[in-house]
Amino acid sequence: MLPVNQAEQIILNLVQPFDRAYDVETLSLLNASGRILAETVTSSLDFPHWNNSAMDGYAVRYDDVQTCSAENPVILDIVEEIPAGYQPQTPIQPGQAARILTGSVMPTGADTIVIQEETQREGDRVTIFASPQHHAFVRDRGAFYQAGNALLPPGLRLQAPEIAVLAAAQCAQVNVYRRPKVAILSTGSELVGIDQPLQPGQIVDSNQYALAAVVAQAGAEPLMLGSVPDQPEALKTAIQQAIAAADMVLSSGGVSVGDYDYVDEILAALGATIHIHAVAVKPGKPLTVATFDHEKGRGKETPSLDSPTSKKQLLYFGLPGNPVSALVSCWRFVLPALRKLSGLPSPWEPKFVKARSLSTLKSDGKRESYLWGNLRLVDGEFEFELATGSHSSGNLINLAGTSGLAVIPLEETQISVGDHVQVLPIG
Template identity: 60%
Template sequence: MLLVGEAEAIVLNLVQPLGERDVEILDLLAAAGRILASPVAGKLDVPHWDNSAMDGYAVKYEDVKNASDSNPAVLEIKEEIPAGKQPQMTVQPGQAARIFTGSMMPLGADTVIMQEQTRRRDNLVEILVAPPAPGDFVRHRGEFYQAMTPLLQPGVRLAAADIAVLASAQATEVPVFRRPRVAIFSTGDELVGAGEPIGPGQLVDSNQYALAIAATAAGCEAVRLGIVKDDKRVLQEAMDRALKAADVVISTGGVSVGEYDYVEEIILNLGGTIHITSVAIKPGKPLTVATFPQKELPKAPPKLYFGLPGNPVSTLVTFWRFVAPALKKLSGLTSGWGPLFVPARTRQDLRTGGQRETYLWGKIHPSDTGWEFELAAGSHSSGNLINLAQTTGLAVVPVGQKAIAAGETVRVLLV
């Protein structure tokens, strides 16, 4: 049985990120949330031209460098330049142009005086405060970005600010990695789908829904393959179908040591290599991780298989701890794909058996002194899905430790 850290290292070392063959070109809006596949350069300098950072007056610095309230510089206003309009004149000594935030700077002017530091009389303006240096309140062409130089580097997930940056530089076609496809199925004769009639001894398969949403949140395309009965032939056909349909396969159930747990045997029948069978984690001890070579594409990376335990809490805990980081790395992210832990002060006593690294679910709250962890009320059984609702963090109690007292610091996995 592997320690959690050992299992994590094995999983992440097995992941080979998407490559050149997995790139598609999308327009700006469609690229939101996707992973950038190659460097992007813009077509325009930013700013596109010298412009004003303030409402005020465009002037020559030499005309106003000695201005004060008791000895204002008096300039003749020769033009008004609204935003979006090209200036029509060149500012000469003793002249100024009325200008607005974002307006293009006129030729001859090198400084902007904000209107709060002026006093206007008809077509004259009095400058009451000397600017500190030439160029004050002027944004120069290319000051923020020069056209055709790298704008964004590959391996980042494109968020709102990134899309705005690309739009401002007119980079309207964006190379991104395709979304990894994740096939999901549940195993067990006792399972029925949500909304179906439920008979004695049967259980609703919540795992399909949880994993589809979780895989989508990790940036993948979820392919739900439904419930597979505990029959070797049927299960082997389903696993083979899943491997052909996706980059990653996730199944739940059938990975323990029961008489109807066939997953590991079928992995070997289909030519897979098993790397992990159990981890010293609670909940989630029976975890199978395997790889399958792509026989039709010998140079392609092997496909990943995760056999997660069937208990619904165990399913999600092992997904959050091991599968989500793997999917994010696979998607092409160059950083930020590992699990994120923060130290937090626990509001309640945390108790475990101490034999395995234990994950207790609850909510993480900001406070004046950092983070606080609030343990979910009720049973922390791997079969009790109910109090997992609204979970935002998992408190980690290390192997060999049986308790962490209220008020002490605990490491919390953000989910």
């Protein structure tokens, strides 16, 4: 069995990220939310576009107001009012001011804003009762961004702030990486679909839905291929279909040492290179990681824009069949690989947080153990509380509603109440 960190590095080293020459599509800005930017975006606009006011008040010459106070106020003539969207027409001369609103263009001659709370207006004159700092509340053209520079870098996931920046820069379309296609299939003659009546000995194929949810939440496209019985020919056909359709394949079940565990054997027969067979992790020891190249796995050598075969190598994960084991393995090993594949920049590894344990956490010390529970931020410190009930790899029930996996390192057997523990946020 490989240590967890060693398995993680092997997997990440196998991943070949999307290629900007083949794996990019152009989307309208409205359809680009959540997608990953594939190229540097620049703008021909300065931000701000012009010198403008950051407050409601009066645009003045600093020389006119630098010595004023409540005891020695200054009275200025108001020569213009500048609402938002208006181009000032009158330059500010000595002894003059312009009424100005937030975001409005600064008039020529003015270099400072006096906020209206420190003034009193009477007709066309305004009294200034406090001396501002020079250049106070003036936002200079190009202070936030100068035209021609990099505005947003490639590898950035486009969320609300980035979408807003692109809209402000008048980018109606953006080039983004396509969504990775992830084929998902479940193995086991005991599996039935959610719409089928259960017979004795059968179970519902929940892994198909759980893994599809994780994949979709990561921004990839799940291809749900259903369940396959423990029959070598049927499984071989299903795996061939999966590797022909996707950038990554996730199968669950069939990778242990049982009499009906055929996945590794079939992968080898199809020409896969198997890199990992098992990892020292609990839950989830059985884990097959394999790769296919074009010639062996997909039968195509020439990449095209509309086909996932632009990838030189496909990564195959044979996950455990127990539902909690499948999910933990997906969170711990598949998601980092998917982040790298999809075009996100490093680091791709999971981000753990240090939390104070509210529960006693136990392990046999033989494998790195992951215990699920609730992770909360309380008064600036993370706390972790173990979920009640059985922590069995087949028990999905108490996994629901949890938000973190506490890690008990290899060869450690207990983390006591009040001790700190590394926790992987989930969900």
